[in-house]
Amino acid sequence: SSDGNGNGNGNDDDRRLPKFRYLSAWFCPYAHRATLALEHHSSRVSYDWVEALGWEQRPDDDGVTGTGKEWWYHWKADELRRSNPSALVPTLIPVNDETGVVDESEAVYESLVTIDYVDAVSGATGKDKLVSDDPYQMARGRIWSDRVNRECCSPYYGVLVRKEEDERKEHFHKLLTGLRAFSSELVKTSGPTFLPDGQLSNVDLALLPWAYRYYVFEHYRGPDYAIPESDPELDAYRAWYDHVIGLDSVKRTLPDRDRYLDHIGKYADSSARSKVANAVRRGAAAHEIDDEVDEY
Ligand SMILES: N[C@@H](CCC(=O)N[C@@H](CS)C(=O)NCC(=O)O)C(=O)O
Numbered sequence: 001s002s003d004g005n006g007n008g009n010g011n012d013d014d015r016r017l018p019k020f021r022y023l024s025a026w027f028c029p030y031a032h033r034a035t036l037a038l039e040h041h042s043s044r045v046s047y048d049w050v051e052a053l054g055w056e057q058r059p060d061d062d063g064v065t066g067t068g069k070e071w072w073y074h075w076k077a078d079e080l081r082r083s084n085p086s087a088l089v090p091t092l093i094p095v096n097d098e099t100g101v102v103d104e105s106e107a108v109y110e111s112l113v114t115i116d117y118v119d120a121v122s123g124a125t126g127k128d129k130l131v132s133d134d135p136y137q138m139a140r141g142r143i144w145s146d147r148v149n150r151e152c153c154s155p156y157y158g159v160l161v162r163k164e165e166d167e168r169k170e171h172f173h174k175l176l177t178g179l180r181a182f183s184s185e186l187v188k189t190s191g192p193t194f195l196p197d198g199q200l201s202n203v204d205l206a207l208l209p210w211a212y213r214y215y216v217f218e219h220y221r222g223p224d225y226a227i228p229e230s231d232p233e234l235d236a237y238r239a240w241y242d243h244v245i246g247l248d249s250v251k252r253t254l255p256d257r258d259r260y261l262d263h264i265g266k267y268a269d270s271s272a273r274s275k276v277a278n279a280v281r282r283g284a285a286a287h288e289i290d291d292e293v294d295e296y
Pocket residue numbers: 025027028029030031053073087088089090109110111112273274275276287
């Protein structure tokens with residue numbers, strides 16, 4: 001299993017492990033959540049990475065972008081269209097261990113759901129779990145994965161896709177407010193992770209792909225869009241970031257920074273066409289994709 005990006009667990013002796021075809025895209029932060037869960041549990045689940053989405057440039061005949069170039073998703077694997085009604089990555093398709101039969105009728109998608117699902121099938125126990133056994137912590141984790149998704153992940157696209165400076169600023173401030181809220185929530189536990197005692201969780205994995213990608217703001221939007229280095233309200237967030245980004249299971253999932261910068265430039269100059277980009281252009285949030293309206 002390989003995506004050309006160093007991912008894939010390459011586990012040969014995996015006959016007894018739950019197995020998946022993992023429909024992904026190297027650049028996609030939503031898919032990155034699933035990758036992080038799969039790699040956290042790499043000794044307990046097995047997967048074949050399938051690069052299922054890519055870019056293709058098409059001419060901007062109608063002058064839609066104002067940039068003279070328009071980019072569309074290059075292609076989507078047929079497998080992705082068949083198995084996920086929204087045809088989005090990440091999508092996990094179970095493979096029968098004994099027969100090798102691929103069961104597309106039991107595909108699992110929506111990145112936040114894939115984390116919990118991988119955790120459940122992994123059979124992990126105790127502190128290895130990404131979803132706490134403790135009912136309060138489980139509920140708190142659900143509240144906060146949704147919240148970071150809305151407040152720290154979705155505004156990322158507003159900063160990049162919106163064309164007016166005041167709109168970009170508004171999304172950036174929303175994101176900083178979300179990060180400060182997350183930071184003060186972190187202080188409630190012993191840290192540095194969201195759950196007590198350094199246990200990694202679905203909340204950490206929900207935010208991490210975007211936290212890793214915030215560097216693109218400064219490049220495309222200037223120094224005012226850097227996440228402040230010395231803001232006491234972000235101290236816990238900083239400690240959290242330094243910890244999670246250094247974990248071995250995380251390090252092997254990180255896309256190359258320059259390659260990603262180039263990729264996301266298509267959002268930053270508004271020439272990208274995708275469901276997320278289209279939703280954000282019409283003024284909706286990235287978590288509010290509408291399959292009918294945002295189809296391209
Ligand atoms: N809500 C979805 C969003 C996933 C998503 O938007 N993935 C993008 C790639 S980053 C995609 O598949 N885009 C294809 C398209 O826009 O049609 C999730 O959390 O999994």
